[in-house]
Amino acid sequence: MSSGKGKQTIITKDDELLLQNFSRNVTFKSSINFYMNALIVSVTPLWLFWKIHQMDPLEFGIIWIIMTLLSTWLVSFAYRNSKYVLKHKFAQKREDAVAREVLKSIPDDKKMPKKEKDERILWKKNEVAEFESTTFAIFYNNVLYIFLTILFSFYVLRSLNPNFNYMLSVGCSAGLLALFSTGTH
Amino acid sequence: MGGPIISIIQLSFLLIVLVSHQTHGEQCVSPKVTSDIYTTPETLLSTETVYIVEFTLDCSNKPKELNLYAKVDDSFIQVTKSLDNKRYQLSWTSSHSQAPVGLITVDVYDGETYGKVKQAVRSGETSEYEANFQLEFNHKGVWKGAWLKSELLALTVVGLVWFLAYRHKNYICS
Numbered sequence: 001m002s003s004g005k006g007k008q009t010i011i012t013k014d015d016e017l018l019l020q021n022f023s024r025n026v027t028f029k030s031s032i033n034f035y036m037n038a039l040i041v042s043v044t045p046l047w048l049f050w051k052i053h054q055m056d057p058l059e060f061g062i063i064w065i066i067m068t069l070l071s072t073w074l075v076s077f078a079y080r081n082s083k084y085v086l087k088h089k090f091a092q093k094r095e096d097a098v099a100r101e102v103l104k105s106i107p108d109d110k111k112m113p114k115k116e117k118d119e120r121i122l123w124k125k126n127e128v129a130e131f132e133s134t135t136f137a138i139f140y141n142n143v144l145y146i147f148l149t150i151l152f153s154f155y156v157l158r159s160l161n162p163n164f165n166y167m168l169s170v171g172c173s174a175g176l177l178a179l180f181s182t183g184t185h
Numbered sequence: 186m187g188g189p190i191i192s193i194i195q196l197s198f199l200l201i202v203l204v205s206h207q208t209h210g211e212q213c214v215s216p217k218v219t220s221d222i223y224t225t226p227e228t229l230l231s232t233e234t235v236y237i238v239e240f241t242l243d244c245s246n247k248p249k250e251l252n253l254y255a256k257v258d259d260s261f262i263q264v265t266k267s268l269d270n271k272r273y274q275l276s277w278t279s280s281h282s283q284a285p286v287g288l289i290t291v292d293v294y295d296g297e298t299y300g301k302v303k304q305a306v307r308s309g310e311t312s313e314y315e316a317n318f319q320l321e322f323n324h325k326g327v328w329k330g331a332w333l334k335s336e337l338l339a340l341t342v343v344g345l346v347w348f349l350a351y352r353h354k355n356y357i358c359s
Contacts, residue, residue: 089357140354143347150343154336 026080030134038075041142042068045149045170053153053162060163067170074174075145081181082137090136091129098125141177148173211248212297216318218242225284227328234284234327237276238291238320252296256316261299275320286326292316 026034046064049055057064102121106112152169160168220240225231244251253264255275264275275291294302295317302314 086354086357093357136350136354136357140347140350143343143350147340147343147347150336150340154340 026083031076033134034076034079034138035072037138037142038072038079039068041075041145042071042170042174044146045153045166048149048153049162049166053165055162055166060166063163063167067167071170071174074178075141078141078174078177078181079134079137081178082141083133085183086137087129087133090132091125094128094132095125098128141181144180145173145177148176211246211251211295213242213244213246213248213251213295213317215245216242217244218318218320220320220322222322224322224324225281225327226325227330228281229328229330231281231327233278234281234324235276235278236289236324237274238322239272239274240320241272242318252299254294254296254299255320256292256294261294261302264293281327281329284324284327286324288321288323291320293318293320 046068050057099121102124103117106117106120149169152172153165157165157168218240220238222239223235223237225234242251242253250270251266253266253273254261255264257275257277258279262275262277264273266273275293279285293316294314298314298317305314
């Protein structure tokens with residue numbers, strides 16, 4: 001592990017990996033994944049406002065682009081926060097099942113030190129938790145975003161003109177999503 | 186002496202008859218009607234039910250200036266006519282809840298008959314004058330929209346999916 005000689009603390013590669021796994025930061029690939037999903041879900045209400053609220057794309061194009069970019073950023077922020085909270089929970093829930101699976105995959109005749117087995121289990125647990133938390137965070141936030149957008153645009157803000165309806169419903173939905181994601185549960 | 190007086194009386198009588206004709210128009214003998222009808226089909230884009238009847242009238246006596254009056258809801262409406270006096274249009278509105286539905290018959294009177302009816306009303310007579318012809322059409326009623334709106338259905342489905350996701354999230358986080 002880390003060797004603390006004097007005042008300097010040297011962080012080994014294992015420590016780095018452990019820190020990265022439990023860090024709030026996401027990898028570049030994961031970040032791209034989040035932004036792409038956030039962009040797709042932010043673009044979805046545009047069809048609604050174009051076809052049902054009769055907004056002209058040429059007239060409102062600039063507003064649409066600005067709000068879509070803002071919504072994309074807020075939704076991906078929500079994804080990151082949700083994923084961070086969920087990853088630890090998924091890791092705890094799946095720990096036993098992952099350990100069983102990893103131990104089952106090791107042949108009986110192969111002698112493996114306990115440390116290596118634990119590392120394999122930890123790595124697999126991290127991989128499963130990473131995948132499940134990412135997928136569930138995207139799914140949960142997308143559903144909540146669509147629910148809030150429909151609620152705001154067709155019920156709460158229905159009497160406003162389409163331009164303000166769009167700006168407020170998309171802005172409030174993405175904003176609330178980001179706000180809820182900052183909770184610890 | 187009697188000659189000029191008689192001719193003055195005759196002339197006066199003729200003038201009275203001509204003026205009364207001018208006020209209410211000519212009459213239509215043996216009318217034949219062909220009509221186009223429009224009635225409001227739904228309530229979503231309209232606040233009231235509108236009835237519009239456009240018709241052409243073929244009278245055997247070929248009147249040049251024919252004024253028509255229609256009886257709608259116990260009151261008379263003057264029927265508008267085109268500049269060439271060939272086509273007529275009758276229109277009126279009614280609230281959605283009170284608008285008649287089904288077979289609707291509208292009595293139409295020419296100027297002369299209308300004049301008699303007005304005179305009878307003024308003098309308090311109870312005698313009824315038959316309409317010159319009738320316009321008949323069918324109004325199916327207005328569509329008030331689907332009983333289950335699409336946005337409510339979408340909200341319910343998405344809400345249900347979110348609720349299931351929320352429950353699963355609570356299970357994971359417990």
